[in-house]
Amino acid sequence: MTETHPIAPQRGRFITFEGGEGAGKSTQIKLLADRLNEAGIRAIVTREPGGSPGAEIIRHVVLSGMGKLLGAEAETLLFAAARDDHVHAVIKPALDQGIWVLCDRFSDSTRAYQGQQSNVAPELLTALERVTIGGLKPDLTVILDLPVEVGMARAAARRGTGMPDRFEAEGIAFHQGLRDAFRQIAMDEPQRCVLLDATLSPKAVANNIWRVLRKRLLREAAHA
Numbered sequence: 001m002t003e004t005h006p007i008a009p010q011r012g013r014f015i016t017f018e019g020g021e022g023a024g025k026s027t028q029i030k031l032l033a034d035r036l037n038e039a040g041i042r043a044i045v046t047r048e049p050g051g052s053p054g055a056e057i058i059r060h061v062v063l064s065g066m067g068k069l070l071g072a073e074a075e076t077l078l079f080a081a082a083r084d085d086h087v088h089a090v091i092k093p094a095l096d097q098g099i100w101v102l103c104d105r106f107s108d109s110t111r112a113y114q115g116q117q118s119n120v121a122p123e124l125l126t127a128l129e130r131v132t133i134g135g136l137k138p139d140l141t142v143i144l145d146l147p148v149e150v151g152m153a154r155a156a157a158r159r160g161t162g163m164p165d166r167f168e169a170e171g172i173a174f175h176q177g178l179r180d181a182f183r184q185i186a187m188d189e190p191q192r193c194v195l196l197d198a199t200l201s202p203k204a205v206a207n208n209i210w211r212v213l214r215k216r217l218l219r220e221a222a223h224a
């Protein structure tokens, strides 16, 4: 009698979206999820900080500004604890089942916000990445780039009369530094990252993302 082996599903692809405040990440991630699902590819949308029940509790603490009171390193530990739960409870299990994961912010945000802007030592960030994400690197990182004033105006318009959160409340210089940090990440890792103009219409940005994805991931998925 021949033995049958279950065929392991092909691993899903991991795509992260990064950029400053109001860059349009949430908008684009939803458009991409719809497009992938229409193409017959199962994809889930998730976010950081948050994305799992435990991490969502930490999100609330961090974005309320409580983490800032503890100091930059402790605030970084909170982001790391949230990421650890999210990776193990949501991201890895989905990828293992062949589901594509679209994540609104990931470790590049820690590098940019905590590393560049809050001066947390790169050695600490590397050590935390080892624990939380291990070898899990995004297959593609879309970095949405736009002038700081435009992003802040979009975020303010969406917020209406609500209060700005922990990071929205920072000044222009902080956000300009962030923009520079994300542009640097894109330059340092061109094979993983793509920097896209986020001032275009949502539809034009979505088409550019789709073009990159087809070129870098869908062709590769079809031949795997």
Ligand code: T5A
Binding pocket: 019, 020, 021, 022, 023, 024, 025, 026, 027, 028, 047, 048, 049, 079, 104, 105, 106, 107, 109, 110, 111, 113, 114, 154, 155, 157, 158, 165, 167, 168, 198, 199, 200, 201, 202, 203, 205
């Ligand atoms: N953080 C996060 C860290 O410091 N370290 C970390 O490790 C991590 C993971 C999360 C905060 O935490 C920090 C970074 C963040 O400050 P959040 O509430 O999740 O905060 O907020 P953000 O990720 O910053 O996202 P935003 O909600 O500010 O913006 P998005 O998702 O980039 O933008 P989106 O799509 O909601 O769009 C904003 C507005 O603009 C419009 C939309 O309709 C919306 O009203 N819009 C456009 N308008 C014109 N043209 C376009 N192309 C548009 N696209 C969207």
